[in-house]
Amino acid sequence: MPISVKTGSTSSGAVTINDFVVKFANVNGSGSASANGMFAKSILRCGVPVAARNIFPSNIQGLPTWFEVRVTEAGHLGRRGGVDLMVAMNPQTWDRDVAEIEAGGFLFYDSTKPLPPSKFRDDVTVIGVPLTAMCNERYQLPRERQLFKNVVYLGALAALLGVEPAVVETILAEQFAGRQKLIDANIEALHMGVGYVHEHLAPIRLQVRKADKVGDRIYVEGNSAAALGAVYGGATVCAWYPITPSTSLAEAFTGYCEDLRTDPDGKARYAIVQAEDEIASIGIVVGAGWNGARAFTCTSGPGVSLMTEFIGLSYFAEIPAVIFDVQRGGPSTGMPTRTQQADLLGAAYASHGDTKHPLLLPADPGECFEMGALAFDLSDRLQTTVFVMLDLDIGMNEWLTKPFAWDDSHNLDRGKVMTAEMLEAGADFGRYKDVDSDGIPFRTYPGVHPSKGAYFTRGTSRNPYARYSEEGAVYVDNMQRLLRKFESAKALMPKPVRQDAKRKTTDGVLYFGSTTPSMLEALEMLEGHGRHLDAMRLRGFPFSDEVYDFVAAHERVFVVEQNRDGQLRTLLMNEGEIDPAKLVPVLHYDGTPITARFIAGEIGQLLALGQIEAAE
Amino acid sequence: MTYILKPQLHHPKLATNNLGFTRRDYEGSVSTLCAGCGHDSISSAIIQAVFELELPPHRIAKLSGIGCSSKTPDYFLGASHGFNTVHGRMPSVLTGANLANKDLIYLGVSGDGDSASIGLGQFAHAVRRGVNMLYIVENNGVYGLTKGQFSATSDKGSKSKKGVVNHDAGIDLVGMALQLGATYVGRSFSGDKDQLVPLIKAGLAHKGAAFIDVISPCVQFNNHVGSTKSFDYVREHNEAVNRLDMIPARSPIHVDYAPGETVTVTQHDGSVLSLHKLAELYDPSDRAQALGFLQSRQARGEIVTGLLYVDPEAGDLHDALDTVATPLNELGQADLVPGSAALARINAELR
Numbered sequence: 001m002p003i004s005v006k007t008g009s010t011s012s013g014a015v016t017i018n019d020f021v022v023k024f025a026n027v028n029g030s031g032s033a034s035a036n037g038m039f040a041k042s043i044l045r046c047g048v049p050v051a052a053r054n055i056f057p058s059n060i061q062g063l064p065t066w067f068e069v070r071v072t073e074a075g076h077l078g079r080r081g082g083v084d085l086m087v088a089m090n091p092q093t094w095d096r097d098v099a100e101i102e103a104g105g106f107l108f109y110d111s112t113k114p115l116p117p118s119k120f121r122d123d124v125t126v127i128g129v130p131l132t133a134m135c136n137e138r139y140q141l142p143r144e145r146q147l148f149k150n151v152v153y154l155g156a157l158a159a160l161l162g163v164e165p166a167v168v169e170t171i172l173a174e175q176f177a178g179r180q181k182l183i184d185a186n187i188e189a190l191h192m193g194v195g196y197v198h199e200h201l202a203p204i205r206l207q208v209r210k211a212d213k214v215g216d217r218i219y220v221e222g223n224s225a226a227a228l229g230a231v232y233g234g235a236t237v238c239a240w241y242p243i244t245p246s247t248s249l250a251e252a253f254t255g256y257c258e259d260l261r262t263d264p265d266g267k268a269r270y271a272i273v274q275a276e277d278e279i280a281s282i283g284i285v286v287g288a289g290w291n292g293a294r295a296f297t298c299t300s301g302p303g304v305s306l307m308t309e310f311i312g313l314s315y316f317a318e319i320p321a322v323i324f325d326v327q328r329g330g331p332s333t334g335m336p337t338r339t340q341q342a343d344l345l346g347a348a349y350a351s352h353g354d355t356k357h358p359l360l361l362p363a364d365p366g367e368c369f370e371m372g373a374l375a376f377d378l379s380d381r382l383q384t385t386v387f388v389m390l391d392l393d394i395g396m397n398e399w400l401t402k403p404f405a406w407d408d409s410h411n412l413d414r415g416k417v418m419t420a421e422m423l424e425a426g427a428d429f430g431r432y433k434d435v436d437s438d439g440i441p442f443r444t445y446p447g448v449h450p451s452k453g454a455y456f457t458r459g460t461s462r463n464p465y466a467r468y469s470e471e472g473a474v475y476v477d478n479m480q481r482l483l484r485k486f487e488s489a490k491a492l493m494p495k496p497v498r499q500d501a502k503r504k505t506t507d508g509v510l511y512f513g514s515t516t517p518s519m520l521e522a523l524e525m526l527e528g529h530g531r532h533l534d535a536m537r538l539r540g541f542p543f544s545d546e547v548y549d550f551v552a553a554h555e556r557v558f559v560v561e562q563n564r565d566g567q568l569r570t571l572l573m574n575e576g577e578i579d580p581a582k583l584v585p586v587l588h589y590d591g592t593p594i595t596a597r598f599i600a601g602e603i604g605q606l607l608a609l610g611q612i613e614a615a616e
Numbered sequence: 617m618t619y620i621l622k623p624q625l626h627h628p629k630l631a632t633n634n635l636g637f638t639r640r641d642y643e644g645s646v647s648t649l650c651a652g653c654g655h656d657s658i659s660s661a662i663i664q665a666v667f668e669l670e671l672p673p674h675r676i677a678k679l680s681g682i683g684c685s686s687k688t689p690d691y692f693l694g695a696s697h698g699f700n701t702v703h704g705r706m707p708s709v710l711t712g713a714n715l716a717n718k719d720l721i722y723l724g725v726s727g728d729g730d731s732a733s734i735g736l737g738q739f740a741h742a743v744r745r746g747v748n749m750l751y752i753v754e755n756n757g758v759y760g761l762t763k764g765q766f767s768a769t770s771d772k773g774s775k776s777k778k779g780v781v782n783h784d785a786g787i788d789l790v791g792m793a794l795q796l797g798a799t800y801v802g803r804s805f806s807g808d809k810d811q812l813v814p815l816i817k818a819g820l821a822h823k824g825a826a827f828i829d830v831i832s833p834c835v836q837f838n839n840h841v842g843s844t845k846s847f848d849y850v851r852e853h854n855e856a857v858n859r860l861d862m863i864p865a866r867s868p869i870h871v872d873y874a875p876g877e878t879v880t881v882t883q884h885d886g887s888v889l890s891l892h893k894l895a896e897l898y899d900p901s902d903r904a905q906a907l908g909f910l911q912s913r914q915a916r917g918e919i920v921t922g923l924l925y926v927d928p929e930a931g932d933l934h935d936a937l938d939t940v941a942t943p944l945n946e947l948g949q950a951d952l953v954p955g956s957a958a959l960a961r962i963n964a965e966l967r
Contacts, residue, residue, distance in 0.1 A: 044967075216963075216967075217967075218963050218966035218967055219966055219967065220966045228962065231952075231953075231954065232953055232954065234949070234952040234953060236715075236716070236944040236945070236947060236952065237712060237715045237716060237944065239708075239711075239712065260954040260958055261951075261952070261954075263940055266938065267938055267939065267940040267941070268937060268938050268939050268940065269939075269940050269944070269947055269951050269952065270939075270944070271715040271934075271937050271939055271944060272937070273711070273715070273745070273933075273937075275708065275741070276737055276738070276740075276741040277737070279705065279708070279738075280705075280707075280708040280711075280737075280738055280741060281708075282708075283701070283702075283705045283707075283708025283709045283711070283712065283738070284708050284709070284711050284712035284715065285712060286701075286709055286712060287679075287699075287701075287708065287709035287710060287711060287712025287713040287714075287715075287716070288712035288713065288715050288716040288944075288945075289712070289716075290699060290709070290712075290713060290716075291677070291712070291713040291716035291717050291720075291945055292716055292717065292945035293712075293715065293716030293717070293944045293945040295712060295715075295716070309702050309705075310702065310705070313701065313702055403959075403963040404959045404962060404963055405956070405959065406953075406955060406956045406959050407956075408955050408956050411949065412949055412952070412953070444697075445717075445945060446674075446677045446696075446697030446713070446717070446720060447674055447675055447677070447697065447717065447719070447720050448674070449674060450672055450673075450674050450695070451674070451695060454673075454674060454694070454695050454696055454697050454698075455697065455698075456689070456690055456697075456698040456699075456700065457697070457698065457699040457700065458699075458700040459700070459701070459702060460700070468690075
């Protein structure tokens, strides 16, 4: 067995407990994802929160992929930035991986093949474990050698960081439940890693200690949570077309429906169609919505672009539809496996002509579930397309989030539907008549009554009784009613979440979605430097009056978002007629999740600049 | 305003069907198409077919795309819900509507511009999924609403009204439907109501993807010498392979033709198709033979019409998805929402 390379002591410096970042650099397709996931889960089982993120290429096999685990007893679930322990398993990216380690940090690598000293850094502690040699000695099949290498490093890391091997064993047993041979083989590989550390190395100063900070929270991807929300929201028709990063939402919906919506005789209380493209997907959703079923599609920016014609039809003909937009880096094909919040304007104003559409803005998987269900009530109530705006960071990463909860007394809101009884009783049915002055008309489901309630749905202009009309006054009247309806939507949107600074301040900050954990951490950091800001998290569009009141009550409002053009800022300016000078953009859009360091740095700098100006 | 309501007064002696509806009850608003348009004949054939089938009008959903043909659902079945969708996208909307409620009868009306150009993909996929529908293409080989451009079904060598020769190969939707797995395929001519009405009736009764291509000459832009979709050309080159009589499930079966010349096919719903053979050796249960026959006749410039293929035992998309008997849009809260107890289990699995 080759000798491991050891430079420096593995236990130098002050011990850091439950607050560090471990990053795994792997080659995709090597089976590392499952081992890395178990690493994160092991720490959770120690009662210590983690924030884990996949950083992966648009590729199936052979390209670099990273998995970042932030161990955070304080519960900061945003991406921190910087790496304390790099598990460098990919020679292709070695140099940049090594460069990324914080001074005084650690480099873990496969020491089977000796590397020249120039490949290391003096200010980083190097931990070598001859993973390949160990696996080649123990296993015969190439695939086994490859896969168990991941489990051996899992064991080594557990021993280095002070995680009890028994915790990892439990997770392995859950992972491979029912396949005892596989469990035994994995536990053996785990202990090869543990044993090597005990024999040749020592625990490092980054340590995991048992805590009680996870509580009853669950660990789940936003896409899966949103899919479960769709089940609870009563969705029966799902039409979709595969696109990263939304594919796993449709797949999760399929899984949950098989589990929760299948009759004892195997019959399905749902219908899922993988359509030929995004246009057909939304077409199926619109057809099902027209016919009284709750229907959705899930997609990403390129899909929304393709769907815009139908979104306009849904707006104008007033047909319920739900679209989960799991945003990725745009424009065009952009960065398919990177995250952004850059579809906000595209979704809010999708399609030609004067249109606008309600948006829900979940900040974590818990809200993906809630808003995933709520979207169906809203789209039925408002008879229009409702978007649920996830992004890759929330959608495809497992987040620690509040447990799913459901109020069994909640009745699904099917909106204003005129029944056969109402028609029989002589109700005057005008499909586009504003009977309640809220801009929301009644609709009927096809087939409702033998002689009443039928109408012809069209994307052309028509009068309140759904009859074709090109009269200017009739058209304007209808467009005004649609505006009233959008105004009615305001009250139905989830309220913004306000967090006031500890001291009175004239500075505010607006943010939404996956920016949330980093924003909250940044506020703590800024407060530590004596910078105080009132904060408001937006959860829906159209914006409620609280949002405009918040802006009015502050002299300067930072708008933090993950796109180049300040799309939330534009929406605020456009819809609220807010003076652009008042809204200061803080923009992060390189495709990686925004960090607290970035936000605090940017806002801190802007505040300091402001002070200089004031002093002058 | 191009929307004109028809007067609701009926002649007191107008014949009623067993449901008590007159033929007028199946009509819609006044057509705004050109006088003599083949599409109006098709609307009239649809009205007659539904009247004779004694279908309650409100149990039919009519959907269309964009174009002259797609305007027609306004002109028939006024008591049915209708949906004039977007260009070329009727098939997906119909698919969604069908998923929501399997109990209605779905009639998709489209044209050659709508289905053979922008909508070719959606046409193909709705057919291959076996959506339970009758899909009618009112095929005139020309863009009427935009005044006379060639459509994708125009035959190569066919001349436009302005004398331009079409140099692109024509798309044959019947051949495509057969190849894509449609389980009921027919072709007819708007000028031959005797042939068309039974084809529509049997198509409406068929379970699975039924498709009828109806050659429907455009009197304004495609009815001249040199066009292969003119009244004269279609009459001269029409080769009907059979004559269909459609006997609904509940009617006593009576076949007029002498034995030996007639084949009877019983469909899923019990309706009987009595097919009087006109072409020797043509077998409408043989998909491959149908394709070969069509292509050989097409090469000779002939237009093969009749019931070209039928699989009476066909299933549909709901069978493939194994959905419950209750229409999905009628499922209630208890059927749809698993409740808090199921969440407790899911939460436990995610810790």
